[in-house]
Amino acid sequence: MFTNVWYVAARSEDLNEKPLKVRMLGCDFVLYREPGGRAVCLSNVCPHRGGSLANGKCKDDGSIACPYHAWSFNGEGKCTEIASRRDENPQDVAPGVKIDAYPTEEKYGLIWAFLGDEPESAAPIIDMPEYNDDGFRSTTHSEVWETNYHWAKFSNLDLVHLPVVHGIEFQNQDNPIAPPPFELTEGDDGFDLVYYPTSRIRKGGEWEKLRDGDEARKVKSRMKFRVAGISLYGKVEIGGVGSGMHNVFYEFSTPIDEQTTAMHYIFFRDFMLQPELDKEHLKRNLMQVRQDKAIAEAQQPRIAPVGPDPNGFYTYDEDSEIQLYWNLMARMRERGWQIDRKAWTEALADGRYRTIPSPVRKKDPKGWVHEAVPRYARGTTFDGDAGKK
Ligand code: FES
Ligand SMILES: [Fe+2]
Known part of the structure; x- marks a missing residue:
């Protein structure tokens, strides 16, 4: 963490x-x-x-x-x-x-x-232009996941899971499970992704009226990851490219501890703005949250890996987002910001409470009853204890 x-x-x-x-x-x-x-x-x-x-x-x-x-x-x-x-x-x-x-x-x-x-x-908190935009309506949701914050985040920050977990297939290509071509831009505190999957509107309810017929259409999809809030933003132009109708989500993950994560969501839409449709909007978005949660809560290891999962395979092309995620974590580790779990566990055995150091400790480092949680030294990299990248 x-x-x-x-x-x-x-x-x-x-x-x-x-x-x-x-x-x-x-x-x-x-x-x-x-x-x-x-x-x-x-x-x-x-x-x-x-x-x-x-x-x-x-x-x-x-x-x-x-x-x-x-x-x-x-x-x-x-x-x-x-x-x-x-x-x-x-x-x-x-x-x-x-x-x-x-x-x-x-x-x-x-x-x-x-x-x-x-x-x-500090990396800045993500911009949310929809929040004060009257053209959007929002619904919100918070819940706790019994999984570590990496798994919680990856259950959405992953292209191949879209067809496999959510049934959002990438049509019009030989293999509908293969991610479509995407553009990935890396920044100091996150990255942006744009891709064009083809998707269908799920049958049933009011949303079915968004499109005639049931054929799959190409849609524009954007994702952003930001370190602050461990934030994920997704914007999908539903109903086809140029439809002007968007479903937008913001997902924030706060590690409660090494194996439990608080998940906070804000969902926006700029179509069907009637308040009575909020329930349906929330239901549609939560359907995917449930599917992601089921995957993440059943995944091993339960405790957050310290760095790039030494138990996992990363296939570089389709997992480029996950690679960039670990690059961001690596930079924070090098700055001396990562909690040293092993040292902390050992320190707790002495029966003293530890806490996260606050800004005033920089100026006033002495006299604290509760010592700071131990962190890796500045300059520590993922090589060594974190296994392969
Ligand atoms: S424990 Fe808080 S005042 Fe004594
Ligand atoms: Fe997902």
């Missing part, structure tokens, strides 16, 4: 007046709103005796009080009060006391948290 990435921590609608406990990257965080509405993300584990802040109370001054002895911490992670000694400066009572606080952003109806200590190096 990787630090120094923006992740989707929750949906905006799920964060109200009460604090919310969220597990990400194998650590516990608390989200809450300051009186002005700003979302705060702190490490959930109180540095006093490990109380769970999410079971505590939000106060009018924008801090949160631990449920155990009511020590309070504000949105910057500063200890603002030690209840039993409230007339004294917390720094005199417990010198150095503080908690990790992480940058947040609220965007697209989602609460994003930056989990790391180098926010200046």
Whole structure:
């Protein structure tokens, strides 16, 4: 798992007046709103005796009080009060006391948290032009998958699975399972893919009216992958090239831990905009989500491989996207951002909680009750422990 990435921590609608406990990257965080509405993300584990802040109370001054002895911490992670000694400066009572606080952003109806200590190096959150475009209607969905975040992402970021898993065959070529020609563009924090499969409209329901007849038509399909949010965007021109009707999805994956992933979706359409068709739109999109989930949850190994799957074959042409994905992960590893799972497991045996280092640790590295999770040293490559590429 990787630090120094923006992740989707929750949906905006799920964060109200009460604090919310969220597990990400194998650590516990608390989200809450300051009186002005700003979302705060702190490490959930109180540095006093490990109380769970999410079971505590939000106060009018924008801090949160631990449920155990009511020590309070504000949105910057500063200890603002030690209840039993409230007339004294917390720094005199417990010198150095503080908690990790992480940058947040609220965007697209989602609460994003930056989990790391180098926010200046963060890859940007993906653009979502459809979000404020009246020409689109959206539906949303979130769920947890019992699989690691790589498998969760690959179940959509893969061309050959389209005909095999979803029945979206590539027509008008000898082999309908072979990916059609595609253009792939690599960027610093992701890649874009354009290809032209041929597909049919699935029978049944309102969507059938989108096209006369049932013959397969060539459609334009775009995909984007971005590191921030482990985001996947897909846009398919349904009904044939030039139809002007598009189904768009955004899929965000947040590792809860090494073998569990939170999946958040926003689906858009720019056709059949009647609100009463939202249900059908969601149903159509979720049908594919179910199919992807079934594959990913049954896949081995359960725990996320550290690098390019040493158990797998990659056939370079059709798996070029997966190759680029691992290239991006390799760059983050080289920057010293990847959690060293083995070292962490060993460290946990000493009975001390570890957490994701927050930006303030760069300036103030001493005096933290909870040490940072161990990470691979800068300059570490995938050669060696990650097997073949
Ligand atoms: S454990 Fe949080 S105040 Fe004591
Ligand atoms: Fe899929």
